[in-house]
Amino acid sequence: MVYFKIHLRLISVDQWFVNYEDGLMGSAGEFPISLDRTGGATLPAQVAAALREAIDTDTLRPGEPLPSTRDLAERVGVARGVIVAAYEQLVAEGYLLAGHGRGTVVHPRLDRARAAQGVGDPDQHAPETRAVAGPLAPGTPLTDAVDRPAWRSAWRHAATLAHRSAPELGDARLREEISDHLRQMRGTRRSPSDVIVTAGARDGLSLLLTALGTTRGRALVVGVEDPGYPSLRQVAARHGARIVALPVDADGLVTGELPNGVLDVMIVTPSHQYPLGGSLPLARRRELLEWAIRTGVVIVEDDYDSELRHVGSPLPTLAALDDPATGTVVLLGTFSKTLSPALAAGFMLAPAGLRRLIEPVRFDLGGPVSAVVQAALARYLAEGELRRHIARMRRRYARRRDLLSERLAGQAGWRVRPMSGGLHAVIELVPGGAAEERRVLERAAAAGLGAVGLSSYWEANSVAGSTGLVIGMGGPDDAGFDRALSVLRGVLADAERS
Amino acid sequence: MVYFKIHLRLISVDQWFVNYEDGLMGSAGEFPISLDRTGGATLPAQVAAALREAIDTDTLRPGEPLPSTRDLAERVGVARGVIVAAYEQLVAEGYLLAGHGRGTVVHPRLDRARAAQGVGDPDQHAPETRAVAGPLAPGTPLTDAVDRPAWRSAWRHAATLAHRSAPELGDARLREEISDHLRQMRGTRRSPSDVIVTAGARDGLSLLLTALGTTRGRALVVGVEDPGYPSLRQVAARHGARIVALPVDADGLVTGELPNGVLDVMIVTPSHQYPLGGSLPLARRRELLEWAIRTGVVIVEDDYDSELRHVGSPLPTLAALDDPATGTVVLLGTFSKTLSPALAAGFMLAPAGLRRLIEPVRFDLGGPVSAVVQAALARYLAEGELRRHIARMRRRYARRRDLLSERLAGQAGWRVRPMSGGLHAVIELVPGGAAEERRVLERAAAAGLGAVGLSSYWEANSVAGSTGLVIGMGGPDDAGFDRALSVLRGVLADAERS
Numbered sequence: 001m002v003y004f005k006i007h008l009r010l011i012s013v014d015q016w017f018v019n020y021e022d023g024l025m026g027s028a029g030e031f032p033i034s035l036d037r038t039g040g041a042t043l044p045a046q047v048a049a050a051l052r053e054a055i056d057t058d059t060l061r062p063g064e065p066l067p068s069t070r071d072l073a074e075r076v077g078v079a080r081g082v083i084v085a086a087y088e089q090l091v092a093e094g095y096l097l098a099g100h101g102r103g104t105v106v107h108p109r110l111d112r113a114r115a116a117q118g119v120g121d122p123d124q125h126a127p128e129t130r131a132v133a134g135p136l137a138p139g140t141p142l143t144d145a146v147d148r149p150a151w152r153s154a155w156r157h158a159a160t161l162a163h164r165s166a167p168e169l170g171d172a173r174l175r176e177e178i179s180d181h182l183r184q185m186r187g188t189r190r191s192p193s194d195v196i197v198t199a200g201a202r203d204g205l206s207l208l209l210t211a212l213g214t215t216r217g218r219a220l221v222v223g224v225e226d227p228g229y230p231s232l233r234q235v236a237a238r239h240g241a242r243i244v245a246l247p248v249d250a251d252g253l254v255t256g257e258l259p260n261g262v263l264d265v266m267i268v269t270p271s272h273q274y275p276l277g278g279s280l281p282l283a284r285r286r287e288l289l290e291w292a293i294r295t296g297v298v299i300v301e302d303d304y305d306s307e308l309r310h311v312g313s314p315l316p317t318l319a320a321l322d323d324p325a326t327g328t329v330v331l332l333g334t335f336s337k338t339l340s341p342a343l344a345a346g347f348m349l350a351p352a353g354l355r356r357l358i359e360p361v362r363f364d365l366g367g368p369v370s371a372v373v374q375a376a377l378a379r380y381l382a383e384g385e386l387r388r389h390i391a392r393m394r395r396r397y398a399r400r401r402d403l404l405s406e407r408l409a410g411q412a413g414w415r416v417r418p419m420s421g422g423l424h425a426v427i428e429l430v431p432g433g434a435a436e437e438r439r440v441l442e443r444a445a446a447a448g449l450g451a452v453g454l455s456s457y458w459e460a461n462s463v464a465g466s467t468g469l470v471i472g473m474g475g476p477d478d479a480g481f482d483r484a485l486s487v488l489r490g491v492l493a494d495a496e497r498s
Numbered sequence: 499m500v501y502f503k504i505h506l507r508l509i510s511v512d513q514w515f516v517n518y519e520d521g522l523m524g525s526a527g528e529f530p531i532s533l534d535r536t537g538g539a540t541l542p543a544q545v546a547a548a549l550r551e552a553i554d555t556d557t558l559r560p561g562e563p564l565p566s567t568r569d570l571a572e573r574v575g576v577a578r579g580v581i582v583a584a585y586e587q588l589v590a591e592g593y594l595l596a597g598h599g600r601g602t603v604v605h606p607r608l609d610r611a612r613a614a615q616g617v618g619d620p621d622q623h624a625p626e627t628r629a630v631a632g633p634l635a636p637g638t639p640l641t642d643a644v645d646r647p648a649w650r651s652a653w654r655h656a657a658t659l660a661h662r663s664a665p666e667l668g669d670a671r672l673r674e675e676i677s678d679h680l681r682q683m684r685g686t687r688r689s690p691s692d693v694i695v696t697a698g699a700r701d702g703l704s705l706l707l708t709a710l711g712t713t714r715g716r717a718l719v720v721g722v723e724d725p726g727y728p729s730l731r732q733v734a735a736r737h738g739a740r741i742v743a744l745p746v747d748a749d750g751l752v753t754g755e756l757p758n759g760v761l762d763v764m765i766v767t768p769s770h771q772y773p774l775g776g777s778l779p780l781a782r783r784r785e786l787l788e789w790a791i792r793t794g795v796v797i798v799e800d801d802y803d804s805e806l807r808h809v810g811s812p813l814p815t816l817a818a819l820d821d822p823a824t825g826t827v828v829l830l831g832t833f834s835k836t837l838s839p840a841l842a843a844g845f846m847l848a849p850a851g852l853r854r855l856i857e858p859v860r861f862d863l864g865g866p867v868s869a870v871v872q873a874a875l876a877r878y879l880a881e882g883e884l885r886r887h888i889a890r891m892r893r894r895y896a897r898r899r900d901l902l903s904e905r906l907a908g909q910a911g912w913r914v915r916p917m918s919g920g921l922h923a924v925i926e927l928v929p930g931g932a933a934e935e936r937r938v939l940e941r942a943a944a945a946g947l948g949a950v951g952l953s954s955y956w957e958a959n960s961v962a963g964s965t966g967l968v969i970g971m972g973g974p975d976d977a978g979f980d981r982a983l984s985v986l987r988g989v990l991a992d993a994e995r996s
Contacts, residue, residue: 090851094665094861145658155870158652162644165839169591193587199697199866206863214738234862240712330869342869343662352586364732365704368697368866369841372653372874 033076038473043078044085046086051086055095055106062133063108065443066096072296134450135484138275138424138472140162142393143340150385158376166371170197170347174374177381178333178347184387185307187316188331188349190324194357196348199368201332202235204348205267207332209239211354212264212298213359223266223297225253227457227465229274231269232332234303241265245459252278255287265298270318271306275426275457275470277419285318292328299356301331307338307390309421310398318351327351335377337423338390345377399421400473400481407485413496414468426454427492437467440495444469447487514916528535531574541576542583549584554605560631561606561943564594576796604871611778632948633982636773636922636970638784640891641838648883656874664869666860668695668845672872676831676845682885683805685814686829686847688822694846697866699800699830701767702731702846706828707737709859710762710796721764721795723751725955725963727772730765730800730830739763739779743957746771750778753785763796768816773924773955773968775917783816791827796852799829805836805888807919808896817847825849835921838886844866845876871975876897895921898971905983911994924952924968925990935965938993945985 033050035043054060066072069087073080087104090096097107169175169360182188198204213220222236224246233243244263247254252273258266268288270280280288292299301318322329334346350358380386404425408416417426429436429485437453444451451469458465471488475481532546533541551560564570567585571578585602588594588817594603612685667673673690680693696702713720720734724743731741742761745752750771756764766786770780778786790797799816820827832844848856878884902923915924927934935951942949952966969986973979 011602089689096666104510140663143661147658151660153653155653155657156650159650159874160645162649162838163841165638165642165834169592191587200864202864203866210736214736217738231864235864238708238712238859238862240715336663340660344664344864344866344868361736364736366698366700366729366733366842368701368842370842370868370871373868373871376657376870402594 014075034436035076035078043082044089047076047078047082048089051090052053052095058409060106061448064106066104066106067387071440088232093301100198124283135475135480136285136444136488137450137475138452139474140341140472141337141339141423141474142396143342144476145392145396146340146342146389148385149381150380152361154379154383154385155372158372158380161328161371163374164371164375166197166367166374168367168368169359170195170367170496171367171371171374171378173382174378177378180350181381181386182317182331182333185390186303186314186320188320189467190319190349192356194324194349194351196350196362197369198332198346198348199344200336200346201304201334202231203368203473204316204330204332204346205232205235205300206239207358207362207365208298208300208348208350208354209236209241209265210365211350211357213239214361215357216264220264221262223259223263225268225273226457226459227275227454228267229269229302229304230302230457234266236267243459248273248276248278250276250278251284251285252276252280255280255284258288258291260295263297265300266292266300267300268318269302269304271303271314271378272422274302274304274422275424275454277417277422277426279315279420280318282315285315285321289318289321289329289493297328299329301329303331303333305337305422308394308397308423310394310401311420316451322353325352326477327353330354335386338393339380339386342359343373343377345373396478397421400478401425404473404485407482407489408492409498411489414492417468423472423474425473426468427471427488428466429456432467434467436495437469439498440469443491443495444488447491449484449488449491451488531577533574539544539860540953541580542587545574545576545580545584546587550593558604559946560604562604564602564604566601600792614954616774633978634942634969634986635948635973635974636950636968637972638839638970639735639835639837639921639972640894641840641972643890643894644838644840646883647836648878648881652874652878652881652883653870655877656870657870660871662873664695664867664872666865667857668693668865668867668875669872671880672876673787673845673961679879679884680829680831680847683888684801684812684818686818688817690849692847692849692853694848694853695865695872695934696830696844696846697842698834698844699802699832700729702828702830702844703730703733703798704737705856705860705863706796706798706846706852707734707739707763708863709855711737712859713855714762715925718742718762719760721757721761722957723766723771723814724957725952726765726800727767728955729802730798734765736764741957742752746774746776748774748776749782749908750774751782751786752755753778753782753789756786756789758793761793761795763798764790764802765798767800767802768805769801769812770918770920772800772802772954773922774918775915775924777813777918778816779818780813782895783813783819787816787819791932795826797827799827801829801831803835806892806895806921808892808899809918812919822847823850823970825851828852836891837878837884841871841875843871892919894976895919895971898976901980902971902983905980905987905992909987909991909994912990917968920972921972923969923971923978924966925969926952926964931964932965934993935967937996938967938989941989941993942986945989947986947989948988971988 033047035046061187069080069083073083073466087096093097094107096104175195178195179190179192182190199205203300209220220241221244222241223244224233225248226246237243247257252270253268270285272279299318303317306314317331319329319331331349332346335343336346405416408427412430414427414429417428419425429440434455437455441453451471454466454468454470475484531545533544567581571581584593584978589596592605594602596602672695673693677688677690678695680688696705699721718739719742720739721742722731722743723746725746735741739852748974750768751766768783797816801815804812806808815829817827829847833841834844902915906925910928912925915926917923927938932953935953939951941948949967949969952964952968973982
C-alpha cells in the first residue's frame with residue numbers, strides 16, 4: 001500500500017510547508033508552497049512553481065507520490081481545480097507522471113535537463129542529461145568534454161549559414177563525412193548517397209516504418225531481441241506494429257530459431273547486444289542475412305555504440321556484408337552516444353532498393369534536422385574532431401570500466417558481466433531471482449543511484465533469464481562515479497546479507 | 499515528343515563536351531565530361547561530378563531531359579553501368595528525377611541549396627534555398643537579413659550547452675517564449691505547457707496523425723482545402739490517410755457544406771488561405787468550431803505566415819476561440835517563413851485533452867529538434883529579435899507587393915489577386931483557362947522564373963476555378979526580384995498576344 005501523510009505548518013499568512021511521508025519509498029519530504037493572491041502569477045502557476053522547485057532541489061524525488069489533488073487543495077486552502085491545473089502543467093512538462101493506480105508521482109524517469117530548463121538560467125544547472133535520474137543511470141554519455149574550441153568554431157561557422165535550408169536527405173557534405181566515418185570506424189564502405197541524415201535512431205526507424213507501412217497496407221510485424229533496448233521497440237508500437245520477441249544468448253540473437261513468414265522487420269544489435277553485450281559471430285550474421293533475404297524481412301541494425309568499444313576491434317557492421325543495391329539491412333547510427341544528445345542527429349544507411357521506398361517519404365515528410373546543426377556537424381567531422389573525441393571518450397570509459405571491476409570485485413552474490421565497450425555495464429545477481437532484484441533495486445533507488453533492473457529489458461511475457469542491474473558509465477564526473485560505485489557495493493552487500 | 503541530339507566533341511584524350519538539344523524545353527546545353535582513368539575517383543563518380551557541375555552552373559536546367567544511359571555510355575566510351583550508377587547517385591542526391599515515361603530529367607523541383615552543398619565550399623554558393631528553382635518560386639522567405647549580431651550571439655551562447663539533451667516536448671524556456679509570441683503576435687493566450695516544439699509544421703502533423711492513428715486503429719480520413727497547400731496533404735497521405743477535398747471561396751473554407759461523420763481531421767488555413775489569400779470571417783470560424791466539436795473532428799490550423807500580414811491586423815487564431823482544456827484545434831506554426839528554413843523548427847499548440855494523446859507519443863518517438871537549436875531560438879526570441887526581424891521583413895514584403903502591383907498594372911489579360919500579406923502572390927488570368935495557363939507557364943519556365951500554376955493547387959479530381967500563376971516574393975535580392983517582374987510582365991503580355 002502506498003500512503004502519505006501531509007503535515008502543514010503555517011509559515012506566514014500565505015506560505016505553507018507541505019510535509020509528507022511516503023510509505024513505499026521510505027523517504028520524507030517537506031516543501032513550501034507560497035501563494036501570492038495580490039495579482040501577478042495565477043494560483044495554478046504558483047503551485048506549479050513550488051512543486052517544480054521541490055523537485056529541482058530533490059525535496060521530491062523521482063518516483064515519489066504526490067498528495068491527491070483533493071488533499072492538497074484542502075490543506076493549502078484553494079479550489080481543487082487550482083491543484084489539478086498545476087499537476088497537469090507539470091505532467092506536460094515531464095516533471096510528474098499521472099495516474100495508473102498509484103496517483104500522481106514525480107516522473108520516475110525524470111529528465112533533469114528538462115527540469116532544469118523550466119526555471120531560472122539553464123547555465124547555472126548541472127550538466128546532467130539522463131533520462132533516469134542518478135549518477136549510475138544508463139543511457140547518457142559523458143558530455144563534459146564536448147565543449148572545446150573545435151566544437152565552438154564549428155557552430156560559429158554554421159551560424160553564418162542562416163539562409164540555407166537543409167536538403168531532406170541531409171547536407172551533402174555531412175553525408176560524405178558520415179560515409180567516411182563508417183568506412184574508417186565501422187569497416188563499412190558505402191557511398192554518401194546511401195546515407196540519410198536523421199534526428200536520431202528513433203527518427204530513422206519512424207521513417208522506415210512509415211515507408212514500409214504504406215507499401216504493405218497493413219500493420220507491420222516487427223521482431224525485437226529479448227532482452228533488448230525498449231526505445232526502438234516503443235517506436236514500432238507507436239507506428240501500430242505488432243511486436244514479436246526473439247531469444248538472445250551470450251553471443252546475441254539466436255539465429256537458428258528465426259520464424260518464417262511472420263515478420264516484416266527485425267531490429268537487432270549485432271555489434272554490441274543491448275543489454276547483455278554479445279557480439280554476433282560471423283556465422284550467425286550470415287545466417288541472419290540469408291534468412292532475411294529469403295523471407296523478405298528488412299533488418300534494422302541498431303549500431304548505437306560500437307565506436308565506443310575499448311577491448312579488441314569490433315566486427316564490421318552487418319550492413320557491410322549486405323548488398324548496396326538489392327540488400328536488406330538498414331543501419332541506424334546516432335551521434336547521441338559518441339558526441340552529445342544535444343545534437344538530436346544521427347543517420348541511416350540503406351541499400352538502393354530500400355532507398356527507393358524511403359526517399360520519397362522523406363521528401364514529403366521533410367527532413368527534421370536543422371541545416372545549422374548539419375553544417376556544424378559536417379565541419380566537426382571533416383576536421384577529424386569526432387574521431388579524436390571518440391578516442392578520448394573510449395579511454396575514459398575503459399578507465400571507468402576498470403574502476404567498476406575493481407570496486408565490485410571479490411564477492412559471491414554478484415558478478416560484473418564481461419563487456420567489450422560501450423557506456424553501460426550489467427551486474428548480474430548470483431543466484432539472482434526476481435525478488436532479489438527487486439530488493440536490490442529498491443535500495444539502489446533509495447540511495448538515488450539511478451540503476452535499472454535487468455529484468456525490465458525483457459518483454460513482459462518472457463521468462464527472464466538472469467537478473468541484476470544495468471548501470472550507465474556516463475555519470476557527470478569521475479569522482480562522483482567512483483563514490484556511486486562505493487554506494488552500489490554497499491547496496492549489493494546489504495541486499496546479500498538480508 | 500521529347501527528343502534530344504548529342505553532339506560530342508573531342509577536347510583532349512579524355513575530355514568530351516556533350517551537347518544536346520531538348521525539343522520540349524527549347525533549350526540547348528553543352529557540358530564537359532572529363533574522365534581520368536589513371537586512378538583516383540571511380541568512373542561513375544567522375545561522370546556524376548561532371549553532371550553535377552553542369553547542373554550547378556545552369557548548363558542543364560530543372561526539368562531538362564538527360565541522354566539515355568545507353569546513348570551517353572556509347573558516346574563517352576564507358577560501360578553503360580557507369581552511367582547508370584552515376585544517374586542513380588544523382589537521383590539519390592536530388593539532382594535528377596528518374597523515369598516516368600520521359601526518361602531521366604534534371605529534378606524539376608531542384609533544391610539549389612541541396613545541389614550547392616554537393617560540391618566545393620557551400621559558403622561560395624548563392625543563398626538560394628527554394629524548392630522550385632527561379633527568382634519567383636513560391637515557398638521560401640527572404641533570409642538575407644537573418645545573419646545579424648543577435649543571431650550569431652544566440653548561436654554562440656547555445657553552442658556552450660553541448661551537454662544538454664532536449665526534453666521531448668521542447669526546451670521549457672523556448673515553450674515560454676513561443677507562448678509569449680502567440681499572445682503578442684497572434685492574440686492567443688495559452689500556457690507554455692500547451693506548446694510542443696516541432697521540427698516544423700509537417701513534423702507536428704506527423705506527430706498528431708501518429709497519435710490519432712493508434713487510438714482510432716484504422717486509416718484516418720483527412721479533409722483539406724481545395725485549392726490548398728500540397729505539403730501537409732502529402733504528409734497525411736504518407737500516413738495512410740484518405741484525403742477529402744473541401745471547397746474554398748474568396749473568404750476561405752466554405753463552412754456551410756461540411757460533411758458529417760466522414761472526417762477525423764480537417765486541415766485549414768483560416769488566417770490566410772493558401773493560395774487564394776482569404777481570411778475566414780468570424781461567423782465561419784464559429785461555425786467550423788461548432789461543427790468540429792459536434793462531429794469529433796480535430797481541426798489542424800496551419801498558421802504558416804500570419805505574422806507577415808502587412809495590411810490591417812489579422813484576426814486572432816482559430817485556436818484562440820477554442821477551449822484550452824477540452825478543445826479541438828491543433829495550431830501548427832513554423833519559424834521557416836518568419837525567420838529561416840535553416841532552423842527546421844516550429845511548434846504546435848494543442849488543448850489539454852489532445853495533448854494527453856500526443857505527449858506519450860512524443861516521449862516514445864523522441865523530440866527531433868536539437869537542444870542547441872532550441873537554446874539559440876529561445877534566446878533570439880527572449881531578446882525581442884524575432885519581433886524586430888518580422889517587422890523588417892513585413893516592410894520588405896509590403897514594398898515588393900507594391901512593386902508587383904505597379905509592374906503588372908494596366909493590362910486586361912490578368913489581374914493580381916488582392917492579398918493582405920505573406921510571401922506569395924497570385925496572378926489570375928482573365929478569362930483564363932487550362933490551356934492559357936499551360937502556355938504562360940511554359941514561357942515562364944523557359945525564362946527560368948520558377949512560377950507555379952494556380953491549377954496545380956487543386957485536387958486532381960476537382961474542377962479548377964480560376965487559373966493563373968502563384969509566385970513567391972522571397973527571391974534572393976531586390977533588384978533581381980524587380981528584373982524578374984519585368985520578365986514576367988513580358989511573358990504575360992506575349993502569352994496574351996499569341
